[in-house]
Amino acid sequence: MAKPASKSTARKSAPAKKAAAPKSPAEDLDFVLHSLQEEHAKSPRYKAKDEELLKLYEQMLLIRRFEERAGQLYGLGLIGGFCHLYIGQEAVAVGLQSALTEGLDSVITGYRDHGHMLAYGIDPKVIMAELTGREAGISKGKGGSMHMFSTEHRFYGGHGIVGAQVSLGGGLALGHQYRGDGGLCLAYFGDGAANQGQVYETMNMASLWKLPIVFAIENNQYAMGTSTARSSAETEFYRRGTAFRIPGMDVNGMDVLEVRQAAEVAFRHVREGNGPVLMELNTYRYRGHSMSDPAKYRTREEVQDQREHNDPIERAKKELLERGKSEDDLKDIDKRIRAQVSESADFAENSPEPEPAELYTDVLVESY
């Protein structure tokens, strides 16, 4: 059921109808719908230089360690409310965002947003301080885990209503097209949000108007406690754009280099003015949906199996070792990142809470 990595290899064959009558691209009206998938299959993994792979590894490790620490701070009562951890899914945000043009492209996501912020290189301190609800937090402590933004990085949140970020992302893409700036919007959502109506309203308009948007479905196999099989008539989410003539890509989201290469293919297509692309990134979250999720809907063995055989960080680590990095080098990196996360946790714990007067600020921009 939940085998994100193996799923992608088992479904490459084109539908039987097409296989029976091979056509040239010019004759094949549906060519565009599978062309990107085929292009990606030719060379599925990004040819990363050693230092590139190292950077991707470090970014994923930072997210992992940050999220583990956030989980602890939650347990200590320092983080309140909802807190959705990204552990297991690190390769998706890191792989996709590494292919963006910084300062030009925009990104928007749902409430599981810590990893996407960290993948931008945003200071972990201000993210952790937002989680603890402190004045120094990136939203002055008024947003919390689910509502963080960095317009400087063109990161537009951090949205708590499932699926809302998809149509908002359509608007960000409209902005790129309107200004003619050559940028694109990367709009993340989960397999759960993929069943919301507004997602399809947006796909329709995005394709109709050829908006520069990449719909990135992070399929972590469970919408809270409901598996994709129990919620979705079509569990091959990359096909969900077919009705709107949006090409789909089925990507192993547990391999950062495969994600990165898929992003290269998808982003190029969008930047050339061809309209949206729908990417399904098959991944797995190790923790519960949120901190208060007992995760009784799956077996412990299933989770351990993913951790042991499919972990994106272990995969990158193994590859780095094969390329000649030493265990000691990697231990040093882990030590450095742990220290950085500890520093951000101390900062988040020791920073003051917002002044009471902040209660009334930022409701409106202007005074009337």
Add this chain to the structure above:
Amino acid sequence: MALELKMPALSPTMEEGTLAKWLVKEGDSVSAGDILAEIETDKATMEFGAVDEGTIGKIVVPEGTENVKVGEVIATMAGEGGDEAPADAGSTQAVKDVPGEGKDVGRDEPGEPPLAKEPKAEPARDPEVPEGTAMTTVTVREALRDAMAEEMRSDDRVFVMGEEVAQYQGAYKVTQGLLDEFGPKRVIDTPITEYGFAGIGTGAAMGGLRPIVEFMTFNFAMQAIDHIINSAAKTNYMSGGQMRCPVVFRGPNGAASRVGAQHSQNYGPWYASVPGLIVIAPYDAADAKGLLKAAIRSEDPVVFLENELVYGRSFEVPDLEDWVLPIGKARIVREGSDVTIVSYSIGVGLALEAAETLAGEGIDAEVIDLRTLRPLDKEAILASLAKTNRLIIAEEGWPTCSIASEVVTICMEEGFDHLDAPVLRVCDEDVPLPYAANLEKLALIDAPRIVAAARKVCYRD
């Protein structure tokens, strides 16, 4: 290095739990992801896992113990290595708990919240119309169109989107001619997909554009209300002032004529209850034009409520180059001394009609057009009440939890000493709007009902 494993908080409200079962024993080595214990909360049984490798030292709280407080040490653990990175298996941090507030650890008592900021000293006023300014008679429909066209000419970030706004020239012809002048890039026909295009408009505003999103009527905006409230209204606050959302949602609101219950509702009170939104509901053409221009220029999200029955009415608009009115200011449309009639949108016309009748009976009514429903111009209401000592509200909409209810509250809380009579609400009947002509007429507010209420508060009935 010994680490203390503490009773974790496993939900936003958990204060204590039962340590149901230990799945490890003293001396066991564990690695990340291994489940150490099962903990029962009031809602569920949760697994407590190791986040790093190490060896279980001493189990302090035996299994089966109930009412273990969050933060209490339940076991110790020896970590791997001896590096300076602290506390990765649980935490060593000392936690100051606030009794009874499991999630408020480390929080200072907030004390009394300070008073909200007082409004700025100098109140905004309508611009002076210089002596001798020519007045042009235009319909409300044309005034709205002119407002959009002028703002689109002066700011290329401004664009209009909605159903039938371009090629069809507007379902109610409010966008007539805009496509010809500004082209399809800035006058965008959308499919019938309110939730989707409200989200796209809101997102475009977040990304730096100035969208005007037209709803064919506000009845259809109920499909999109999530974006108006959750996405547009709350963004600035949630981002600590970092991300703005200067979008205008506009379209006809309230009852039209014989279109039945689903197409006849006043959403003014709904939107006016939401902090972070500006809500405007003008009556005449000059206000429609001046306030729509102000709405488009505002850095805040605006809900701009028009009225289909008023679109075709003609009024004078000052022939000035840039007619912009202040948001948040009511207007005295008829001065009087005996009773105040507060209204907005189509109700203003009925209030003026009632005032004429009342004048014939020797009752001198003052009519106030709120124009903006949020922020509401309390000062104007209270100043008029101080003058007339009697007040009624005329609102084309349901009475329960209405703008009228809000005005009553303001008068009770801040104008009580000025009241010579109870404040009365004159609203539609509290029923879905019926189709039958006679029933519809019975359900809707009209001038005679306003007159009756005014007589009553003047003790003349």
